[in-house]
Amino acid sequence: MMIQMDQDLCSIQEVRDLVQQARKAQRAMERMTQGELDKITAAISSAAAAEAGRLAGVAVEETGFGLKADKEIKNRFAAVTLYDAIKDEKTHGILAQDREKRTIDIGVPVGIVAGLVPSTNPTSTVIYKSMICMKAGNPIIFSPHPSAVKCILETVEVVRRAAEAAGAPKGAIACITTPTLEATNALMRHDHTRLILATGGGAMVKAAYSSGTPAIGVGAGNGPAYIHHTANVRLAVKRILDSKTFDNGTICASEQSIIVTREMERAVTEELQRQGAYVLSDSEHTKLSKFILRANGTMNPAIVGKSVETVAKLAGLDRVPASARVLVARETGVGRGYPYSNEKLGLILAYYVENDEPTVLERCVEILEWEG
Structure with missing residues (x-):
């Protein structure tokens, strides 16, 4: 007799598996140099810029939100303009020294990041969150909005392939493939999740802030x-x-x-x-x-x-x-x-x-x- 697995349970197990992979990736990334992290970041920028138009089209087709030409601009802004702004920043190792005060600023990865992605700006959000996490040596696991799963997974695949080809360990960039509220909560509240980057509706951002995990949230503008x-x-x-x-x-x-x-x-x-x-x-x-x-x-x-x-x-x-x-x-x-x-x-x-x-x-x- 075939046993039908509960979708919520399957999604929670997927989160646990992704976190375990991300922990292995984190240990590898902690040993990387600034130059190695910069190479990965540059690869994501190039790949995302090359696919900006196609990913914009996939997003509009799936969600019905917005305009392809404008979403392509957003994708390029994330892939190129953001990259140009951060490419020379130092994030790893000794960042600054003050000999008079006898202090040294040392940059270390925060750890596994949970990236919550909205349906209104799905592809550009994946691009920039992947880029800033790789730049600082942090694995990221995305939780996609249910109505934009296809375009989010496709964008994650683009940046993941580019990152791994440039030296990123397997599991450094990943995405939940069966999005459920239970999976998102499991990811946000997991003991090994160190930071949440939450972009979306007010309720979701509030849930991120209430999870017990440090969070940076962007909700309603108005x-x-x-x-x-x-x-x-x-x-x-x-x-x-x-x-x-x-x-x-x-x-x-x-x-x-x-x-x-x-x-x-x-x-x-x-x-x-x-x-x-x-x-x-x-x-x-x-x-x-x-x-x-x-x-x-x-x-x-x-x-x-x-x-x-x-x-x-x-x-x-x-x-x-x-x-x-x-x-x-x-x-x-x-x-x-x-x-x-x-x-x-x-x-x-x-x-x-x-x-x-x-x-x-x-x-x-x-x-x-x-x-x-």
Whole structure:
């Protein structure tokens, strides 16, 4: 009789096996020189840059989030720009000496790293986390988002092959192939996991901080943009829309709200419309608001990284022109019952108009205290 193994148990066992392999890799990497670690890092950079376009396409095809061309830019930024920034840094051995104070700074690996990867930026996250871990001599085990497993595993394979060909030991870069919540928790809480690099939703980042293992987390952004009365309005609006539309709004650092004083309302509104933003009517505002969050208060994946056309169709907005770059909704409140005040990883901006600057600043703080 065939026994069906429980998926959660299988995934937990996989984590244990990967950690054991990573411990062996760690012992080997501890004996490596700075030059050997730099060679591995350079190999990852070259391989990831060469595959940047293909991996971007795989990510869009699997997740349905964002734009291939923009994801390729993110992949290249991680593979090339980041590499150029860190390639000459010393991370291993004696880093600095202060003869007067009689101190020596010595760089040593932290140990096994757990890398949590989101679905919105799956491939670029794997590239840069692999690179910074290899640069410092730390094995990394990735926990992929369930909806982006294929593209994450493919990216891990690209960087793993390059790293091992350049001298990295087997097990230095690995990934859970059966992602479950239990597997992620087992990885984060494992006695031999020394650091968590957590990129993703607020709940996941909070879980990382609560795991008992040191963690560096990046969760919701929800950044408000205050256009001051001294600003170049045309340029300010251009920068905001360029940022918001990059990869269809999947970057958590992109603007989520525009806030202005009453005296700036007309100029900013006209400039938004001139540059392709569609300002929703009251009825359209109400229709779209029902699709921003799910019943449990988390972001609705149906709007994440989708085109304006797709979002408008979802909400039944039939007056939105095909040329619209972003949907802009006037908002008056923050918190529960005001979904536009949340982070929106799509082509939706909240628009607040306040009486004066002190009120604007209070609103900015209120938005960030609510989420961000």
